[in-house]
Amino acid sequence: MPRIKKPLTVKELNALPDGRHAVGGVRGLTVEKKAGKITGYRLRYFKGGTERATTYLGTYTLSEVRKKAADDLALYESGTSPQEERAKAKAERAAKEREAEKRAKNARMTFLYCAKEYISLYAQTISRSTNKARLVALNKHLAPTIGAKPIDTITVQDIAAALSSIWTLKPNAAQKAYTLAHQVFNYAIAKKLTTLQSNPADLKGPLGVLLKPLARPPKQHYPSLPFELIQAFIRDLLETPSASAHALFFAILTGSRNSEVRLAEWKEFDLDKGIWTIPEEHQKTKDKGFERNRTKVLSAQAVDFLKHLPKIGPLVFIKRQDMGMNTPLTDMAMTEVIEALHEKKKARDGLGWIDPNSINRKTGEPRRITVHGFRASFRTWVEAQEWPNYSKAQEAAEAILLHEKKDNLNGAYRRYDHEADQREVAQAWADYCLKGIDLSDYSPWRRCEYDKTKARA
Structure with missing residues (x-):
């Protein structure tokens, strides 16, 4: 030494x-x-x-x-060495840095961050209205309570707190918010954005225990116009020459959904055969392992109406000509027409266009009719009529509404398409809607407010 x-x-x-x-x-x-x-x-x-x-x-x-x-x-x-101690200290620093980085990442990985990533990723796979509904559910009902919280720290109790205030008062909104939360947690778990192993937003688990005691009122259907008043409504509608009014008229005549009409393109129609083939992306119901019927037959009046519309672009109904030929009506366009007609009628009779059988739970007043409700008007009318073959007429009505069930089991054996029966029912409905009404009397309607001289090539 x-x-x-x-x-x-x-x-x-x-x-x-x-x-x-x-x-x-x-x-x-x-x-x-x-x-x-x-x-x-x-x-x-x-x-x-x-x-x-x-x-x-x-x-x-x-x-x-x-x-x-x-x-x-x-x-x-002492039996160690400076080198070993330095290596140990370096490893400890690296571990602390990783932990700090993880904490920072978790702080960034909030529910709002994961939800926006999920909505953005799948925006192209759903309709714009569904995507809009997701954003409303996120921003209005989920973000204020759990949006800023790291997704790892959100508990079942947090989700229950976010949903409980609207669970009974706004059951539709609550359902959309719950569905979105459930999807976002599943997405975060699948993408390993969270250390959670189970979805806390699951009504089959503890969340259901917390929310189940909250009594929910029965779901209300869309308010619909009694079919006996359909002709009076159409007379009012004919006095409103606009693209939105024309779309509503066509929706009533064909028993179609809002999106099917708004997004309709000329290429979907074979007017010579009176056939309308609706693309899957324009419909509410998507195919899930089986091919669904998406073809509707058109009455003579529906065909004649389309033939009098100018073709100034790929879309049948455009928002405004100066906004471009590829700009469809908004999802509220037809609703706004109904609102305007309702207010005018209400000024005349104090009621407006209401569904007397549908009551607003908050105000106790009858609810204003809706675009979707005209499908119920059509279906109720079919049930109320006498048909040579009643059961076939009912099945034809379901086919016109594109409600018929075809899955891997039933679709293999039920191949009758009811086209002849559909034509009979569709034509009878159009005749009933326009009974006593001559469209040629409504020249502004025939012109459809489009200036053909400005039609673009």
Whole structure:
């Protein structure tokens, strides 16, 4: 074991010749000089008379070097080494950095962040109205309560708190918010954006226990116009020549959904055969493992109406000509027509266009009719009529509404398409809707408010 030399001063160190020299003060501490300058210090550790290790200490001040050398020597004497301790400290720092990064990531990985990523990723696979409904559910009902919380920290109780206030008062909105939350958590788990292993937004689990005691009122159907008043409504509608009114008229005549009419393109129609083939993406119901019927037959009046509409672009009904030929009506366009007609009628009779059998739970007043409700008007009318073959007429009505069930089981055997029956029912409905009404009396309607001289090539 080397002898501990008398500690040299800085002046004495500077006076030493080039080479390696003992510094003194700490056993094994040496200084290296070259060209009259100190190039560094080293600690040489001896055990059993043999040099076991050496540590480069750098070029700190002499007092700092002696302290560092003493600390390193103590580590050697304890059975470890400075290198091992430095490696351990480095690993600990790296672990702390990873943990800090994870905490920062978790802080960024909020429910709102995951929800926006999910909605954006799947926006192209759903209709615009459904995508809009998701955003409303997120921004209005979920984001204010759980949006800013890291998704890892959200509990079943948090979700229950977000939904409980609307669970009974706004059951439709609550259902949409719940569905979105359920989908977002499933997405986050699948994409490993969370450490959660089970979905907390699941009514089959603890969430159901918390929400089930909250009594929900029965679901209300869309308000519909009693079919006995359909002709009076159409007379009012004919006094409103606009693209939105024309779309509503066509929807009533064909028993179609809002999106099917708004997004209809000329290429979908075979007017010679009186056939309308609706693309899947324009419909509410998507195919799930089986091919659904998407063909509707058209009455003579529906065909004649389409033939009198100018073709100024791919869409049958456009928002406004100055907004471009490819701009469809908004999902509220036909509803706004009904609202306007309702207010005019209400000013006349104090009622407006209402469904007397549908009551607003908040106000106790009858609810205003809706676009979708005309499908119920049609279906109720079919049930109320006497048909040569009543059961076939009912099945034809379901086919006109595109309600018929075809799945892998039934679709394999039920191949009768009811086209002849559909034509009979569709034509009878159109005749009933326009009974006593001559469209030629409504020249503004025939012109459909389009200026053909401005039609674009």
